[in-house]
Amino acid sequence: MQFDTVIHGGTLVTSSDVARGDIGIRDGRIVAVAENLSGGDARIDAGGRLVMPGGIEAHAHIAQESSSGVMGADDYLSGSVAAAFGGNSSFIPFAAQHRGQSVDDVIATYDARAARSVIDYSYHLIITDPSEAVLHDQLPRAFARGITSFKVFMTYDMMNIGDGGMLDILSVARDHGAITMIHAENNDMVKWMNGRLARAGLVAPKYHAISRPELAEEEAINRAISLAKLVDAPLFIVHVSTAGGAAIVQREILAGTRLFAETCPQYLAFTRDDLDRPGMEGAKFVCSPPLRDAATQAALWQHVKSGTFTSVSSDHAPYRYDETGKFIKGRDIPYPQISNGMPGIAARLPYLFSEGVVKGRISLQQFVSLSSTNAARTFGMTDKGSLAPGMDADIAIWDPEATRVMSLQDQHDNMDYTPFEGLELTGLPETVMTRGALVTHKGSLIAKEGQGKFVPRAPMRLLGDGYLAKERDPAQNFGAQI
Numbered sequence: 001m002q003f004d005t006v007i008h009g010g011t012l013v014t015s016s017d018v019a020r021g022d023i024g025i026r027d028g029r030i031v032a033v034a035e036n037l038s039g040g041d042a043r044i045d046a047g048g049r050l051v052m053p054g055g056i057e058a059h060a061h062i063a064q065e066s067s068s069g070v071m072g073a074d075d076y077l078s079g080s081v082a083a084a085f086g087g088n089s090s091f092i093p094f095a096a097q098h099r100g101q102s103v104d105d106v107i108a109t110y111d112a113r114a115a116r117s118v119i120d121y122s123y124h125l126i127i128t129d130p131s132e133a134v135l136h137d138q139l140p141r142a143f144a145r146g147i148t149s150f151k152v153f154m155t156y157d158m159m160n161i162g163d164g165g166m167l168d169i170l171s172v173a174r175d176h177g178a179i180t181m182i183h184a185e186n187n188d189m190v191k192w193m194n195g196r197l198a199r200a201g202l203v204a205p206k207y208h209a210i211s212r213p214e215l216a217e218e219e220a221i222n223r224a225i226s227l228a229k230l231v232d233a234p235l236f237i238v239h240v241s242t243a244g245g246a247a248i249v250q251r252e253i254l255a256g257t258r259l260f261a262e263t264c265p266q267y268l269a270f271t272r273d274d275l276d277r278p279g280m281e282g283a284k285f286v287c288s289p290p291l292r293d294a295a296t297q298a299a300l301w302q303h304v305k306s307g308t309f310t311s312v313s314s315d316h317a318p319y320r321y322d323e324t325g326k327f328i329k330g331r332d333i334p335y336p337q338i339s340n341g342m343p344g345i346a347a348r349l350p351y352l353f354s355e356g357v358v359k360g361r362i363s364l365q366q367f368v369s370l371s372s373t374n375a376a377r378t379f380g381m382t383d384k385g386s387l388a389p390g391m392d393a394d395i396a397i398w399d400p401e402a403t404r405v406m407s408l409q410d411q412h413d414n415m416d417y418t419p420f421e422g423l424e425l426t427g428l429p430e431t432v433m434t435r436g437a438l439v440t441h442k443g444s445l446i447a448k449e450g451q452g453k454f455v456p457r458a459p460m461r462l463l464g465d466g467y468l469a470k471e472r473d474p475a476q477n478f479g480a481q482i
């Protein structure tokens, strides 16, 4: 058999197995997995290394303006390079609709931005304006192009679409085999808390955590699940930050609800005390939902272990610690005006490996599930997320014993800080390839700008009976078809 590349001598890890073996690659695909493969125009020695499906970053804000018009620091070149140095071979950032914009224009805008990517990519569409034209004309067209996930917000005045808007989106998504992602926080609870804090003059960064109560997330998760059940639509809860929210997700999954969820390293690594660092340093830790407390960290790790979460994603939202990012509205500003978000696209997998696998919280197979395979299955990247013959040769080779102290310069992004600075890591990605082509290798960027390709994604296959609300069941609602 002819191979372009053979990766030999390593330990192969998938979401189910750990075994010694070699991988033969031809025309960008894995064509053989076996012991002692000979040949190959190029041979990569993976002795002492772990050979895994490349990471799939399913939650990142790249070249995206916030609803108030603040552009993040990373474009598709820097964002994809940072992702690759962090062990990712593909990613799915957001393409955000602002109110009044057509989805076709949004996609055209992001297609132009994403052409610079060094790794494969798709987009989740953020919908803020579910008009008739969007719902019944533009979204189906996006879906036909292989953009099979939508994200909506239950919070932020400029973004949230109300319960009726969510039902409309969920219903269209369900009809087309798409999945709806939800930022779940109760907007009015947050606004009410903001008002109380402002009247009391409590506006330092640390009050950001107080302004967005755990109850606001728990209530919104419950409500989102109820809305999704009414239309029997699959639902993905992004960045779960509370023990209560994770417990609701766990309960519903066990009950058979078509529900998926993620948490993020920042909720495992930091607490609200980080928002109380000296001066305005706390601004670096302002993200929504906010950081919580040590008990929450322990509970979220337990849910990572026990399978509540589909994935652990970065929610990379790169606002620099300067006037272009965090302080675009001024240096000495009340917390509600600090740009929301934390960077972490390069830190996600080294963090999860070191704190998860090396510290014995999760297995290697769980690491692969949480970092790659589950995202591929949930979001329809049918050729990625595994090492089986026929799959794209999207591969990350890790040195499980390499150590490093996390620093800004290893992130390779356009940021001026990393919240993970100083964290001691064991286990690092050494080589990343996308469709058989090297992207990073032993600390160097090999890929050329634009090497990544758009990946059309498959619709979600809904298995089983799903949920039929009594009032939508013709056998129980006097025969009405609604």
Ligand SMILES: [Zn+2]
Pocket: 059, 060, 061, 315, 317
């Ligand atoms: Zn996000």
